[in-house]
Amino acid sequence: MHEASIALSVLEIATENCRKAGYARIESIRLRVGRASAVMTDALLFAFDAVKIDTIAAGATVIIDEIPIGGLCKECGKDFISEEAYVLCCPECGSTSFKINTGRELEIVDMEVF
Numbered sequence: 001m002h003e004a005s006i007a008l009s010v011l012e013i014a015t016e017n018c019r020k021a022g023y024a025r026i027e028s029i030r031l032r033v034g035r036a037s038a039v040m041t042d043a044l045l046f047a048f049d050a051v052k053i054d055t056i057a058a059g060a061t062v063i064i065d066e067i068p069i070g071g072l073c074k075e076c077g078k079d080f081i082s083e084e085a086y087v088l089c090c091p092e093c094g095s096t097s098f099k100i101n102t103g104r105e106l107e108i109v110d111m112e113v114f
């Protein structure tokens with residue numbers, strides 16, 4: 001399961017940041033997850049609840065901001081945002097020549113520590 005290893009690395013990064021900053025407890029972690037990152041947010045939350053047990057993040061809540069897919073069409077030059085998980089062609093002109101600019105994010109935005 002792909003989400004389990006992501007949950008684990010999120011936990012590791014968060015734990016390291018928290019310790020480095022001299023805090024002992026993680027209260028919440030905010031993640032930015034792009035719709036094109038192929039991460040199932042429900043599965044990620046579920047996996048995080050399992051890996052956080054007995055860690056300094058045991059009481060932590062994970063908040064996920066989903067980022068829609070955005071791109072730039074090379075054919076008509078339009079910037080577009082899609083609500084779908086996949087973009088197969090430009091929503092404006094139907095061209096398959098486009099560049100995805102957002103939606104692949106998978107990062108920690110911020111966290112609350114005590």
Ligand SMILES: [Zn+2]
Nearest residue numbers: 073076090093
């Ligand atoms: Zn287009």
